Amino acid sequence: MTNDLQEIHEECGVFGVFGVANAASLSYYGLHALQHRGQEAAGIVCVDENGQFSRVKGEGLVTEVFNVKNLSTLSGSSAIAHVRYATAGGGGLDNVQPFLFHHHKGNFALCHNGNLVNSNEIKYYLEERGSIFQSTSDTELLAHLVRSSRMRGDNFHDDPVHPLLGPIRSALNMIEGAFAFLVLTPDALYVMRDKYGLRPLSLGKLNGGYVVSSETCALETIGADFIRDVEPGEVLVIDAEGLHSCKYSAFNHHYMCAMEYVYFARPDSDIEGINVHAYRKQSGRILYKESPVEADIVVGVPDSSLSAAMGYSEESGIPYEMGLIKNKYIGRTFIQPTQDLREKGVRMKLSAVRTIVKGKKVVMIDDSIVRGTTSRRIVKLLREAGATEVHVRIASPPYAHPCYYGVDTATYEELISSQLSVEELCMKIGADSLHFLSHKGLYESGNRCELCTACFSGNYPTSLYDNECKKC
Amino acid sequence: MTNDLQEIHEECGVFGVFGVANAASLSYYGLHALQHRGQEAAGIVCVDENGQFSRVKGEGLVTEVFNVKNLSTLSGSSAIAHVRYATAGGGGLDNVQPFLFHHHKGNFALCHNGNLVNSNEIKYYLEERGSIFQSTSDTELLAHLVRSSRMRGDNFHDDPVHPLLGPIRSALNMIEGAFAFLVLTPDALYVMRDKYGLRPLSLGKLNGGYVVSSETCALETIGADFIRDVEPGEVLVIDAEGLHSCKYSAFNHHYMCAMEYVYFARPDSDIEGINVHAYRKQSGRILYKESPVEADIVVGVPDSSLSAAMGYSEESGIPYEMGLIKNKYIGRTFIQPTQDLREKGVRMKLSAVRTIVKGKKVVMIDDSIVRGTTSRRIVKLLREAGATEVHVRIASPPYAHPCYYGVDTATYEELISSQLSVEELCMKIGADSLHFLSHKGLYESGNRCELCTACFSGNYPTSLYDNECKKC
Amino acid sequence: MTNDLQEIHEECGVFGVFGVANAASLSYYGLHALQHRGQEAAGIVCVDENGQFSRVKGEGLVTEVFNVKNLSTLSGSSAIAHVRYATAGGGGLDNVQPFLFHHHKGNFALCHNGNLVNSNEIKYYLEERGSIFQSTSDTELLAHLVRSSRMRGDNFHDDPVHPLLGPIRSALNMIEGAFAFLVLTPDALYVMRDKYGLRPLSLGKLNGGYVVSSETCALETIGADFIRDVEPGEVLVIDAEGLHSCKYSAFNHHYMCAMEYVYFARPDSDIEGINVHAYRKQSGRILYKESPVEADIVVGVPDSSLSAAMGYSEESGIPYEMGLIKNKYIGRTFIQPTQDLREKGVRMKLSAVRTIVKGKKVVMIDDSIVRGTTSRRIVKLLREAGATEVHVRIASPPYAHPCYYGVDTATYEELISSQLSVEELCMKIGADSLHFLSHKGLYESGNRCELCTACFSGNYPTSLYDNECKKC
């Protein structure tokens, strides 16, 4: 499934440091741990004690964008940093975050994970008032909303100590969607998370300063101690005095994106107190209980489905085997095989291990099915390698509704589960049997009572604005 | 002198194409011909028949920024392009032009050669009205002024066919300084030159379309036919219907920057009808008449002073010799010699030819003296190579006043001619005699009655705004 | 252990194609599948139907060395290719294989996996006869031995059809050690494996031509059908007529390097008929039987120990958990943390998952211990993450003797198991208990009666020449 989802979804990772020496280096290692959340572009903005901002950003992996030379141009003890998944919005380098804005009242930098659902409305509103944009990113919108806040008659009064706090709260009340935003000024780091709690953001402590990160694995990597998650609707201001917290909205839910548990996050991260690997393994156990099968071996589709496959194996007693291998050196500089070579049998990314699957009844565990083409290909690989039966078990419900909190380009037509019944899909991917995890199992795997399951259920926690019509 | 001036001055080159196939390739060759005007960064924006903009920009020479791959991503028959001299404004890539702006009423791109004198005032005006800036470039200011024009109550009415014409004329009336601006929309190329005529801009015709360029050498390079210069204060709109011309101001002079003739422009360019090489050669002839000397050979400082040196040689009958050699492969990737190596005699850029100057009385011709350090170094080089006398003749008057139409960082302290008399300067650079071209000679070299000679005379054609106080 | 072994061992991968269209592209994908065997350098040499050789080689990963442009310069239907582990021999690019030799009797290319034990003797012999060397590689030695064969009075007569066959057999009889050699001429691909069978080499069939590879995973990747392993002591000539096989020596054993099963090879490869993952899983099962322990979870050190850990888990019934995470994006362009940052807690490559190991008794499975420093670090990581007990089980016997068939720089001093008893080592790495797989278990895991276990037992299958004295 991995590939399908990669093509339609945009996830990003944000990372911030306040008041810790070597903020740029720490950001580099932090971004590295978040690399799985975005492999298309990366950037770091630092600010030093004199209020001087410095920035390095570029397209490519963290190790491609940064080198000893350009990293050494970043100085100061505060920084924000970003990895981006896809080229959504286009525009190349202009859309690479963090953004840096110059203003006679003080420069500031900004980066963001998530997706706004009313960005078209906001853009129109701002352009009508004279704004012009150099990118197509939601992040630039927020900067304009913040700077134009005084022209709006809302009730967010200026805080003399944190002059951006009022404008930021005003701006956040105008936007709708999923986000984790970081704003860096020479004096403070502003950290905010949407009021629905759709995107993860965690806070840690390190050497007397603070660190924020989309996932806890980055805190662990740099040796920071986890403090707590940033709360839905919270605006956290970190400055020399410490932490200051307030809310931008009274609304408050924990509709964490279920796909973070299912696919996006790194297995060693904890999201809202639940370890991702543990969640996935539990989902595999529940999956077996819901849809058992007689088979010789359990095989997971690497890498995101391995935990669920282990859970299925342990619950069922069917041995877990490494029947599929992922070639891990594939990156953006990899030369894709031509159609001609692919047809002649050149297989990259995934291969089935003949010696292991030959003559076996296989349970193949995957985290999800989006378009179905990948599943079909893997079933075929397993059969060609000699599997006598292939039973597919998916550790999440059918993905049948577009997500507007990641990338808004997905349509119902692209989602195979909105087009076919499970039986039809089973036939299409060529499996002997096919079962999905139930919605109930999704919640139970993490003992959660709230989740965003919009892509499975069609229940969107927010208004959808101009996406609304796409629903029909 | 070359090096001195390089350090304090910022010149740029602009190039535009409308309605000619392969606009991107033509821009590449055009920028190449303008490379001497800016070696720090380059960029091209194209727009195709569907209104899609594409852009490539980067730091470095034209041959470093563009390659077959990225050039092939630029499609369409219209383009604007830019080479930039120095990193004035800092900010690296963010300041590299052309800029590209997204707007629901239509995207547009913009680039610019010159310098505004009231940019601080304009920036403050715009930020107070909600604008925020991602660069420190004058070009971004113009974009904001254009987009905010409706909020100003001026008398520039909308032109339904060229919707940007009114806003552009409104914006141009708010800025003061030297400029040649290009604005590209999907339908038209807007071309404008400041009302003082400080910066050159020429118009040509090619294969049924139009080309504009800071210098005519770029027209020649791509095989375009020169039509005429863009007039001071003119706003030229080029669209599918052809050329449309109007003025943004009734003020109208031809205060062409004298340094364009003396130093900036390529010798094969014609500026306002006068060939640059011919101008320089004539200035050398006048220089001899004004300050003759008995000597064995005439030596010009390469490359910009060679024409003047030839004129001096022909008028005087003293043979012109290649007594100084410039190493032409020096670029930004060149590793500068350490102080230690320089002291041990490693000489890059310029060397004197011992066999030629040994035992000779030398007239050394240079185009100008800014800080005096380069002249002193060259005189020393010539003496070390055995010259018995070194008489320095400068093909322009003493450079004694800062220029605010290039880079505004120059101060009186940096300009040696504002500190020392000609006699003192002669002693400082170690010459046997020193003479400068007269102001009269400057005008006569080109048979001109108007020129901007602010850097020589202190007579600035514009108000200076916040630079005013620096004059005292 | 991974890191320890990486530092002292040199493994390489060889790949060859004869008579298949797109030999260069196939080699690219083949090398990709062998990337785990060598990440420091890569090269491909092709020969076309006109006998023209072309080559691309460089330092770095396969995806770094090759691009569409340079790959397109390689044409022909035959190729040999190489990935190299470390910079053994130094000399940078000069040592990157394949080598290409020009000779008036015909050019030829050569590459090699393994290590000769009598290379110093051979080098002296050749230099005394006028040879000079541009690299420090064993591969260049073989080329000189082949070309000088006529000067030796041995009994290898010229084969008129395969003119290099006699010289190659003569040359192979002079060298001693572990090797898999490929020699490419315009007409034939010569494939040879040492008479001890120390290094793997497999033969496959594809589209009417042949493919050879250090591991079968590369055959699978390009869709080739496995035929058989190349035999110890075999010289295989592949030409337009098909396969021709002979032996260069009557000696014939299958002392396959045990570490290929334990650590080097990819789990989906089959070596001499035994799947590597299956071998490792079986070794984990035997390891449990030999040294059971009461614990809450089994954790494998990624990536090479995961199969053994699963075997241990299945045999013991103790759940297998993902308690250690390896950051997979680390490559050569990665900026290593400074000592200062490492001390402050920045952890790259491996991290322990606190939520999983906290409060647990952990069985940590690793494939081997070389210097002990990595094991000690991992035990510490687990304890810091809250493990209450850490029991270390190693899926191979103590590594106590230098290997001269990989890199000959290892010394007894570097091998912790030659210095300390198991009890002392247990204390040194800070484990609660430590057990190694028995020698018997090593053979049983693969049902093999022959293996090279020199690094465990000190029983070297070959003479050691000048390495002999190092034994004492």
Next chain:
Amino acid sequence: MTNDLQEIHEECGVFGVFGVANAASLSYYGLHALQHRGQEAAGIVCVDENGQFSRVKGEGLVTEVFNVKNLSTLSGSSAIAHVRYATAGGGGLDNVQPFLFHHHKGNFALCHNGNLVNSNEIKYYLEERGSIFQSTSDTELLAHLVRSSRMRGDNFHDDPVHPLLGPIRSALNMIEGAFAFLVLTPDALYVMRDKYGLRPLSLGKLNGGYVVSSETCALETIGADFIRDVEPGEVLVIDAEGLHSCKYSAFNHHYMCAMEYVYFARPDSDIEGINVHAYRKQSGRILYKESPVEADIVVGVPDSSLSAAMGYSEESGIPYEMGLIKNKYIGRTFIQPTQDLREKGVRMKLSAVRTIVKGKKVVMIDDSIVRGTTSRRIVKLLREAGATEVHVRIASPPYAHPCYYGVDTATYEELISSQLSVEELCMKIGADSLHFLSHKGLYESGNRCELCTACFSGNYPTSLYDNECKKC
């Protein structure tokens, strides 16, 4: 002519340092000054006080091959360095000099400017004795000849202090052609020039050590004092004791390549006591005396013909004008215009200055004509720019015979002057008149009694071996 000659000729530049701190940096600046002799590849080998060799080499300009990082890996006070013109011999990086050889009796490095005429014979001789070659360069031949010298029964006895001196003298006696060779060992720098004196090589002194260079301009650049030229047939050994000189042959002439004066060398270099600019200027004066013309302006083809044009102008009194401009930023990364664009008028490299040549009778001075295509193009450029007459004067005799001392691929067919009479050629290039400098003028320009004028006269100073038959 410039382009024509570039395509058929291979010149290189060598540079060496012995006993001066920062040998690598000095070599970098030295190569830089020799960059005009070879723009395709560059390399430096250093040796330090411990006998450790280090090397950096690559394809491209000096500024492209070297950077601060790789230059810092080169340590020691002795070095040899090389710039190479073309990819003669092919094979890419393998042919980039200097070469570095490993030998148990001592490593050594070697580089070379020139071309051997009996390389095929030598190669066969060596291969028959067991040598194999990794490049197609003459330089590798010399290394093998040196190392195999003991097997030859010649009378060059071993010098115990300079063990390579005997073998080098033996080797030099076997080769025939044009060369300047440098051999670097940990203890000494061996410097040798062919006995005909075909290629230049000069010796200088710097900070107690020595420097050698193909041209004196590199000595000047690094601040070294010129001592003398290396003599034809001389073998100079530079070691800690100072200079040791001997001859490898009793033959001794000064057949310096005339094209060094006419085209190759930098105008500020002195070759065998004659300044190149002065030579060229004098050739221009003689050219006028031999073939005067009535005209309005003299125009030289940049860059190599400017000195001759000035001489012609001074002798004739016809003003010298900058009627042709060369775009100096063109390098290997430049994207050549497509045929389509060239036909539409895109002109790179050279353009004519319309304002200067329009309505004028032009004398166009070029240094030579090889194929005639460039001359024809320039005449056309001048006419299109409005020249009423174009009289071509060439500052050397007709180039009618292949040179075997540069690149041996040139054939009579390629040389237009071996095919057409001067009158026919005049018509072909479209000039109003055409005259060449006489053979006598060639010698007189430098007051020389010996020169190699083989390309003009067909009198080759050496035997031609297998090139012999090409003469007919």
